[in-house]
Amino acid sequence: xxxxxxxxxxxxxxxxxxxxxxxxxxxxxxxxxxxxxxxxxxxxxxxxxxxxxxxxxxxxxxxxxxxxxxxxxxxxxxxxxxxxxxxxxxxxxxxxxxxxxxxxxxxxxxxxxxxxxxxxxxxxxxxxxxxxxxxxxxxxxxxxxxxxxxxxxxxxxxxxxxxxxxxxxxxxxxxxxxxxxxxxxxxxxxxxxxxxxxxxxxxxxxxxxxxxxxxxxxxxxxxxxxxxxxxxxxxxxxxxxxxxxxxxxxxxxxxxxxxxxxxxxxxxxx
Ligand SMILES: C[S@@+](CC[C@H](N)C(=O)[O-])C[C@H]1O[C@@H](n2cnc3c(N)ncnc32)[C@H](O)[C@@H]1O
Numbered sequence: 001x002x003x004x005x006x007x008x009x010x011x012x013x014x015x016x017x018x019x020x021x022x023x024x025x026x027x028x029x030x031x032x033x034x035x036x037x038x039x040x041x042x043x044x045x046x047x048x049x050x051x052x053x054x055x056x057x058x059x060x061x062x063x064x065x066x067x068x069x070x071x072x073x074x075x076x077x078x079x080x081x082x083x084x085x086x087x088x089x090x091x092x093x094x095x096x097x098x099x100x101x102x103x104x105x106x107x108x109x110x111x112x113x114x115x116x117x118x119x120x121x122x123x124x125x126x127x128x129x130x131x132x133x134x135x136x137x138x139x140x141x142x143x144x145x146x147x148x149x150x151x152x153x154x155x156x157x158x159x160x161x162x163x164x165x166x167x168x169x170x171x172x173x174x175x176x177x178x179x180x181x182x183x184x185x186x187x188x189x190x191x192x193x194x195x196x197x198x199x200x201x202x203x204x205x206x207x208x209x210x211x212x213x214x215x216x217x218x219x220x221x222x223x224x225x226x227x228x229x230x231x232x233x234x235x236x237x238x239x240x241x242x243x244x245x246x247x248x249x250x251x252x253x254x255x256x257x258x259x260x261x262x263x264x265x266x267x268x269x270x
Pocket of ligand 1: 052067100118139140156
């Protein structure tokens with residue numbers, strides 16, 4: 001499970017990975033990741049699109065890629081949040097096809113909702129979870145106020161430039177009720193000596209070149225949201241920030257946790 005989580009956290013922009021190698025890649029040279037996954041050509045078309053258009057294209061096959069947050073990450077997140085609950089209403093920010101519903105459903109006693117700007121991803125989410133609520137919106141301008149007790153987000157922070165994070169976090173803060181919690185997992189940074197460090201730096205460089213020469217841009221960078229930057233931006237938005245180790249997802253050789261859950265709480269008084 002560790003390798004699945006590492007690959008997911010690597011490709012899904014949650015944080016830096018910890019394993020070597022890309023399991024699955026290369027096994028299916030044309031259908032990437034699995035026989036049901038997107039082809040190389042389809043992934044290339046996605047990469048030449050906007051973020052919204054790219055996910056619209058990928059949506060029908062998204063759940064067969066490692067970009068979908070795996071159950072292990074969702075369950076570790078739910079376990080870390082459980083002592084803080086139960087919660088009332090829940091929101092999944094950048095919900096995609098609805099992976100985060102597994103967390104919200106297990107923790108929230110009220111209605112649960114996903115928000116995303118990809119119509120294609122929302123269509124998949126709606127058909128997988130017809131009992132949940134779905135809203136199409138750009139999360140850089142979230143259309144909610146004081147509505148949720150818990151907000152979560154998985155695998156999406158790499159889609160936001162550092163300059164966009166304050167609007168994102170301010171919108172989540174606004175969307176929460178006083179005392180509400182915003183939670184998302186992050187990976188520990190890779191040491192400069194690791195192959196992953198350089199692979200991700202290379203990916204980000206390639207994306208910067210792509211975005212300099214091609215329109216529309218596809219914003220997806222692995223190394224633009226380290227924990228300290230997320231913490232600073234959350235604090236500036238009014239949150240009180242703590243983290244808890246997700247020990248179920250493993251430890252590094254030095255004993256430190258490979259992943260942490262960021263817990264950002266809105267002040268209890270409005
Ligand atoms: C890697 S997917 C993650 C989906 C899901 N959270 C998961 O973990 O499986 C990233 C999602 O973020 C959404 N997204 C990216 N930028 C967005 C924005 N500005 N507003 C709303 N959704 C956005 C994409 O449409 C996509 O569904």
